[in-house]
Structures are given as C-alpha cells and as structure tokens.
Amino acid sequence: MKTKLNELLEFPCSFTYKIMGEAKPELVDEVVGVVQKHAPGDYTPTIKPSSKGNYHSISITINATHIDQVETLYKELGDIDIVRMVL
Template structure:
C-alpha cells in the first residue's frame, strides 16, 4: 500500500463548509456530525451564515485536521447526509 500524496501537512488548520436548507437544527446537526471525527471540536469553532434569501445556511467548522483519512471520513459523512446539499 502506498501513501497518498497530499499538499497538506498534518496537523493543520482546515475549514470545512457544509451547505443545506435553513431548517431547524442544521447548524447543530453539522456540529454533531463533525464532532464524531474531531472529538476536541469546540462549539465556538462553528459559524453559520444565511443565504441572501434566507432559504439556505452555510456552516463552517474550523478544525485541526490530523490526517487525510480523517478529512476523507468527514467529507464522506457529509456527502452521505441527506440534509447536506454541498460540502467544501
């Protein structure tokens, strides 16, 4: 098995963004989902911004990424989640 090449050097600060409909607990849902992979994630590391029309919400989690595998797992969970329209 060969090591995947990455431009990142771990650990590193890394922002994860998730976009979804501005429904009840989307922000808290994203926090809970990411915290499964980043146990030390503080609630204060999460910010949210409404879309211009207020229909959508962009949630950003600023994490300290420990590995590419950790990031892959987070993005995998975000991609599999029906409430997440897009993850960056």
C-alpha cells in the same frame, strides 16, 4: 496535472469545511455532531444565511490529524439529508 489533497497538506493542520444546507434548525447540530465523532473538540461554527433565507452556509474548522479523517468527514457531512454541498 492532478494533485492529491494529502500532497498539499502537512498534518496536523487546521482544516475548514464549508457546508451548505437547508435552513433548518437541526442543520448546525447535525454538522457539529458528525464533526465531533471524528474530531472531538469545542466548535463554534460560523453561520451565514443565503439571500432568500432558504439555505445556510456553515464554516467549521477542525484540527486535522490525517488525510483519512479529512476524507471521512467530507463523505459523512455530505451524507446528511439536508446538506446540499460540502467544500
């Protein structure tokens, strides 16, 4: 049984993205910049380094207003060159 994301969410709602990318200083700024374009707000992402320090995991929560916003952010966050995965 396939369930679509929009069937599981009731908008508006809090929605957390987890972004894994290379441990470069610009990673957080690029992630927040993309999020600001689609969900303006004041964000304080949580950053956790990998065990070897090569990657960072960033968690950022937005107030999602519709499914198109959620899906667009998945795509645009994934399009950042130094991002390896978006959950």
